Amino acid sequence: MSNKMWGGRFESAPDAIMEEINASIGFDYKLAAQDIAGSKAHVAMLAQTGIVTQEDAAAIARGLDEIRAEIESGEFAFSRALEDIHMNVESRLAALIGPTAGRLHTARSRNDQVALDFRLWVRDALDSLDAQLAAFQLALARKAADHADAVMPGFTHMQSAQPVTFGHHLLACVEMAARDRSRFSDARRRLNECPLGAAALAGTSFPIDRATTAGALGFDRPTANSLDSVSDRDFVLESLAAAAICATHLSRFAEEIVLWSTPQFGFVRLSDKFSTGSSIMPQKRNPDAAELVRGKTGRVVGALVGLLTVMKGLPLAYSKDMQEDKEGAFDALQTLSLCLAAMTGMVADMTPDLARMKAAAGAGYATATDLADWLVKRLGLPFREAHHVTGRLVAVAAGKGVGLEDLSLGEMRAVEPRISQEVFDVLGVDNSVRSRTSFGGTAPANVAAQAKAWLERLRPPSPRP
Numbered sequence: 001m002s003n004k005m006w007g008g009r010f011e012s013a014p015d016a017i018m019e020e021i022n023a024s025i026g027f028d029y030k031l032a033a034q035d036i037a038g039s040k041a042h043v044a045m046l047a048q049t050g051i052v053t054q055e056d057a058a059a060i061a062r063g064l065d066e067i068r069a070e071i072e073s074g075e076f077a078f079s080r081a082l083e084d085i086h087m088n089v090e091s092r093l094a095a096l097i098g099p100t101a102g103r104l105h106t107a108r109s110r111n112d113q114v115a116l117d118f119r120l121w122v123r124d125a126l127d128s129l130d131a132q133l134a135a136f137q138l139a140l141a142r143k144a145a146d147h148a149d150a151v152m153p154g155f156t157h158m159q160s161a162q163p164v165t166f167g168h169h170l171l172a173c174v175e176m177a178a179r180d181r182s183r184f185s186d187a188r189r190r191l192n193e194c195p196l197g198a199a200a201l202a203g204t205s206f207p208i209d210r211a212t213t214a215g216a217l218g219f220d221r222p223t224a225n226s227l228d229s230v231s232d233r234d235f236v237l238e239s240l241a242a243a244a245i246c247a248t249h250l251s252r253f254a255e256e257i258v259l260w261s262t263p264q265f266g267f268v269r270l271s272d273k274f275s276t277g278s279s280i281m282p283q284k285r286n287p288d289a290a291e292l293v294r295g296k297t298g299r300v301v302g303a304l305v306g307l308l309t310v311m312k313g314l315p316l317a318y319s320k321d322m323q324e325d326k327e328g329a330f331d332a333l334q335t336l337s338l339c340l341a342a343m344t345g346m347v348a349d350m351t352p353d354l355a356r357m358k359a360a361a362g363a364g365y366a367t368a369t370d371l372a373d374w375l376v377k378r379l380g381l382p383f384r385e386a387h388h389v390t391g392r393l394v395a396v397a398a399g400k401g402v403g404l405e406d407l408s409l410g411e412m413r414a415v416e417p418r419i420s421q422e423v424f425d426v427l428g429v430d431n432s433v434r435s436r437t438s439f440g441g442t443a444p445a446n447v448a449a450q451a452k453a454w455l456e457r458l459r460p461p462s463p464r465p
Contacts, residue, residue, distance in 0.1 A: 022320075023080045027327045031085050034120035036068045038113065039089070041216040042196060043104055049209055052103045060104050063097040064089070085117070086110050107208050109200035111230040111318045116196045118326065120217065122239050125333040126188045130181055132340040133246070137177045138458045139347040144170040145451035149444035151429045152267065152357035153366060160364030163429040166352055168442040171450055176249045183242035191235035194219035198229035201317035231317040233307065236329050240304040243336050247300040250339050254290040257346060261287045266356045271349035274342065289346055293339045300336055303328035361429040365394045365404055370426045370435065379418050389416045403427075 014022065040061055047057035067089055070076040082088045087110075093101040144167035154164035194214035197204065203226040210222035223229040260267035274289040306328045310321055368390050375386035392415045397404050405427035412419045425431060437443045 019080065022083060024084045024323050024326070025078050025080055025082065025088060027330060028085045028114075028117075029078055029088075030326075030330055031114075031117040031121055032071045032089070033068070034117040034124070035085050035089055035113070036064050037120065038116045038196060038217065039104055040064055041213045042108060044216065045209055045213045046103070046106060048212060049207055051106060051206055051208070056100050056103050059097045059100050060093065063093045063101065066096060067092050084110070084114075086113050107199065107204045107206040108196060109198075109230075111200050112195050112198040112226075115198070115230050115232070116194065116217075118329075119191055119195065119235055122235055122329070122333070123188060123191060123218075125337075126184050126191075126239060129243075129246075129333065129337060129340070130184055132337060132344070133177050133181050133184075134458055136340055136344045136347070137174045137454065139344050140170045140174045140177070141451050141454040141458060143167075143347055143350075144174070144447065145455060147352060147354075148447040148451060149433075150352060150354050150357060151361045151433055152352075153361045153363065154442070160360070160366045162369055163361040163366050163432045164442040165433055165444060165447050166354075166357060167444075167447040167451060170347075171447065171454070173249070173253050174454055177246075180242065180246040180249060183245065184239070187235065187238040187242050190238065192218075192220045193223045194221070195223045195229035195232075197222060198226035201227055201230055227317045231314070231322075233311055233322065233325050236325055237304070237307055237311070240300070240307060240329060240332055243332055244297075244301045244304045247297040247336055247339060250336075250343050251294045251297040253343065254293040257290040257350070258287050258294070261285075261290075265360070266353055267360070268350045268352050270346060271351075273349055274346045289342045293342055296335050296339055300332045303332035358429060362403060365397065367404055367427050367429065367432045368394055370432045371404060371423065373435075374423055374426045375416070375419075378420075378422065379416070 043052065043057045043060045043064075046052040047054050052060075067076065070092075076088075076092070078088055079091070082091050090101060090104065093104065146167075147170070148165060148167040150166040151163050152166045152169065153160045154162050154169070194210065194217055196213050196217075197208050197210035214220070214222045223232075257268065257270070259265050261270055270285070270287055270289075274287070275285045276288040277286065307325055310324045314321055371393065372383065372386040372390040375381045375389055376383050379386075381389065393404060393407065393412060396411060396415065397407055400407075405424060409419070409421060409423075412423065426435065433442050433444060435443070437446065440446070
């Protein structure tokens with residue numbers, strides 16, 4: 001028996017292997033809500049333009065509502081033989097309301113239907129991710145406000161570089177998340193055009209009103225070219241690119257959490273909620289949530305590369321290869337959502353060891369740049385000469401096994417005779433961070449102000465009375 005949805009030309013059913021490779025219902029069932037919303041908007045427009053009767057449109061809409069309720073309750077029976085979510089819904093509609101269901105597909109194709117459904121799904125996902133990123137930023141900003149003056153080491157090349165504050169480090173992650181939100185916002189703005197009405201690839205001869213369906217579905221406008229409408233997957237690629245960058249940001253921070261929570265660093269303690277133990281070593285507290293975020297980033301990046309590879313050789317317009325656009329995107333955006341939830345929870349629950357951080361901040365002669373800057377500002381030395389003098393003083397301190405602030409004035413003057421007692425005012429990690437008052441610097445006053453500004457920006461709006 002041929003497929004009753006498209007089998008008018010076919011005399012026999014597809015081979016079992018063909019059915020297996022062709023069916024997408026195993027994953028595109030996720031588009032059910034979007035598919036029904038698009039169909040309701042489409043049939044309403046068909047009735048408005050007189051292409052179908054109001055009575056038929058009302059029957060179709062009622063049937064679609066019933067199908068949606070069945071799916072939401074788990075009562076709907078999905079069929080692999082019907083290939084995809086579109087055919088599953090249409091077949092069930094026919095069972096509910098009879099031949100009238102066949103009018104729903106007037107002036108559209110599965111090509112523009114799936115392009116619409118996927119745009120709606122990605123748009124919903126981006127809105128959800130934006131809300132999660134805002135919550136992540138809020139957790140970071142709150143922690144930063146609490147620890148605006150908590151000194152910790154800043155690193156370059158994973159070597160102690162200069163002291164910063166814990167709040168300053170957390171606000172760096174807030175800024176990264178802000179760029180992620182901006183990229184998602186840009187992607188959403190560009191995807192917010194409605195492809196419905198492009199039909200298979202050439203448009204339709206029916207007098208449809210594409211602006212009406214676009215508006216009903218919350219789009220800014222209809223897409224302008226029917227060929228591009230059904231062949232475009234830029235909206236997925238762009239969203240996945242933004243997701244890959246966002247996941248990379250999370251992975252970098254997760255790596256820091258892994259390092260910070262080791263006994264060797266001891267900068268933070270994760271709560272029991274986001275740690276696990278060992279099956280053999282009872283002393284272990286493993287930062288598995290952070291490690292999994294780090295690991296899952298590969299899936300998000302892989303989805304982007306996978307879809308780029310699918311799309312790179314496709315001529316216009318639609319090809320069945322494009323069925324491979326969904327599984328990776330579904331997995332990537334849902335994985336990113338899970339990672340954001342985990343990172344937000346870890347940030348909210350982590351406890352910094354302020355004494356340990358401060359002690360580490362002074363290691364490795366992290367205030368050497370402060371000394372060099374003092375030599376420039378107070379003695380007028382060219383920076384390169386000040387750099388050389390400071391390097392000699394570091395060598396003296398290292399030879400004695402002490403910090404720069406522990407050298408005597410006489411030992412310093414043996415290297416540079418004009419150094420005065422005033423130099424000790426800039427040595428020490430607290431003095432160092434307080435001096436970094438340039439815009440965007442780590443001075444506690446700066447950090448407190450930036451944290452406050454972010455908290456004000458991220459504060460949820462008050463409910464209307």
